[in-house]
Amino acid sequence: MKKEIILKVNGEEREVAVEPRQTLLEILRNDMGLTGTKEGCGNGNCGTCTVLLDGKAVSSCLILAIEVEGQEITTIEGLAKAGEIHLLQKAFIEEGAIQCGFCSPGMILTAKAFLDVNPHPTEAEARQAISGNLCRCTGYDKIVRAILKVGAN
């Protein structure tokens, strides 16, 4: 049985019919066409499906869509404002922090939620903050540098 709910995604209220068993990740990707959010493991261990829920980084594969009615959901597609990409996106591009790109949306959103709370972190704090997001390409070197670069400003 599907239930009609309203999800607030990237500042837009969108009506969607969901089955209670469907995750937020499934609904974002399959029903809303927001494929920037990736699935890497399906059980909360890799962080590629990270979205912001009321500003906090969460694994959308572990959340049922039906649970988050009324909450502010931000996906990678909603991070750029008025045609301007976010400082973190810019830093990731400039520092060479993006390789295959599969972890990048989740990594950038996790970093954003972190910097919102801790705008000038140390290296150790930055590493801790993204330790729930796996990256297999970069060894995290340039990712950490990109985050610290934004944090230095």
Next chain:
Amino acid sequence: MPEYSFLGKRSPRVDALSKATGRALYTADFSLPNMIYGKTLRSPYAHAQITRLDISKARALKGVMAVITAADEVHKSPYNPPLLAKEKVVFAGQPVAVVAAINPYIAEEALGLIEVDYEVLSPVTDAIEAMKADATIIFPDIRTNLIKGNQTGRGTIPSNISWHVEYGYGDVEAGFKNADIVLENTFRTQGVHQGYLETRSTLVDVDPVGKVTIWTDSQNAFLVRELCADFLDIPIHHVRVMPVEMGGSFGGKISQPLSPLCALLARKTGRPVKMVMTREEDFVGTNPAPATLISLKVGATKEGLLTAVSAELIWDTGAFPRESCQNASVVGLSLYRIPNLSVKLYDVVTNKTPTGNYRAPGAAEAAFAVESQIDLLSRALQMDPLEFRLKNAVSEGDHATNGTVFPRIGFKETLQKMKEHIAIRSKPEGKNRGTGVACGFWFGAAGAFAAQVNVNGNGSVTLVVGSCDLTGNRTSLAQVVAEQFGISLDKITVITGDTDTAPYGDISAGSRTTRQMSTAVYRACQEVKDQLTQLASSQLGVKSNELTFAKGQFQVVGMPEKTISLEALARISIMRSDKGPITGRGSVGGNIPAPMFSVHLAEVEVDKETGKVKVLSYTAAQDVGFAINPTLIEGQMQGAVGQGIGRALMEDYVFSQGIMQNPNFLDYRMPTAVDLPFINTLLVEVRSGIEPFGVRGVGEPPMIPVLATIANAIHSATGMRLKELPMTPETVLRAIQQR
């Protein structure tokens, strides 16, 4: 050395913006109208006879569109292992049937309705046991007896040894007799997964005429075309493979476990079918790196010169036969001048996940043994480990173990670079800390690649390639084009075409795509330049040898006011030139070898209470020939070191009765950001003979030394020599306690 405007610069990746904004499309992001979903039923047993397989209930479930078993397989090629088990399953996770249904939930439910009766057989799970004469034989048609002498190949007696080679030169016994020190040790490496974050996935559509279109993660679209055409028994031009972004591969996306079966489902149902592996499926149903056992005897004089090496390599290749460890012996044993050599190689089948390629396949494993032994020799002789290596290192004119004579190489330069780095860096201080060094060598590969360069009507340039971009090569190749025409990168578009529209590109593997494609693209640009020159000379009314070309503009020599721009020529070419549009092609086939060497340094701290090893700092030096884009190269090196550290300290395929016990990222631990330090990189540029820039491959060499570098550093920190991977806190602690 020429001055470049675009080459050698840190241009941001051309694909970075689309990836940073979530716009880049990977296989699973594609959907087609009327699409349905495929799922795979996998064997729960490592070794069993299928005594009954009944799909009638699954087929009858509402919403199920097709169920396929081995009986439906049509492919003719005997060289590809079966994609669906027939009569017998040989590894846990082996596909037995595939289902297509109108949604993933029904497909999943249908899997549960397929009835399979298994007669469970005892699994062969250990390579050494598998080699014994009385071992259970997995494949009765594999016949390899132990062949004596310099012979290769297969024999006559049924065996689990699928491939056996013995080779060597000189007199090993005499070599050991002449040695002042002889060390013999056995090293073990574990099965590990490539760990790409995008699981294997595919989307296949078959049109009413039978033309198959495929979107899938692959290191070579043309190989997908070939494998699927073979599987479906249709000609390759009836298969079209589309370009997609790919979420990591590292050698793991050469095989095609899904696309052929998915194509069969699409053909049977007449609807587009999408299949995406779960992470668990990806662990058990793809091709990880093999577990290996390497026994290595090395002899050296007290002056530190190697006298002889004998090596026995046993590769546990999992459930399908391979011929994989021969390359390992060549890349593993060719770093040093070895006067006398004897090598024995065994590829062995077991009832475990079938193995494949993982970044520098064989080399990383072999280097763990070789570079650990070299470290032990240096210690025994009280020599600096880099000095020992410099004394024995190969250089131009020396030969690899397969007889290939080395052209110009930068091994000694890379060792020197590391020596200089060590001399100036701050020394490690504190208890339980130590440093280790180790080296790596990779031959690389050539392969057939082509490129197409089109000049657009406004003077911009489009480069069309069929090769796959794993490392950022679209950016490097755009830089090559920019350099040739002196136009900025924003005027260059690099398009990865599909197999119907793009020029052929070989597989992106073996650290060869940028090295080969930079030549092909350069050649295509020269063809375009020739056409532009002709047009410019007719437009300006001078001979072509009176023209110079720079920064997108032709100029008559000695007449600075007489010029014509690339933009003007481009417009003319499509408006009214009798020669027509300007387009060039470049191809490259075989190419000379451009061997690659890397030298690594790690500093670790070992917690004696817990056994945990912390990597405090890491430096990777590498001869890259010529760095087209240093940022991309550093990224390759840092990523490979991260993977290597995971392999050295954390990752492991844990089997029980041949069944993987940890097929998820919680139990199969890959490094996170807190497990790694910043990874320092030192680029050495000893130009190779690869025209026109002297590049070398980059992707695999930085994986090769890591395992031994960490083991050598642990030895330095604790005095203990660990010979088995991974060096987890448990194993390190056990070693500390047993001492």
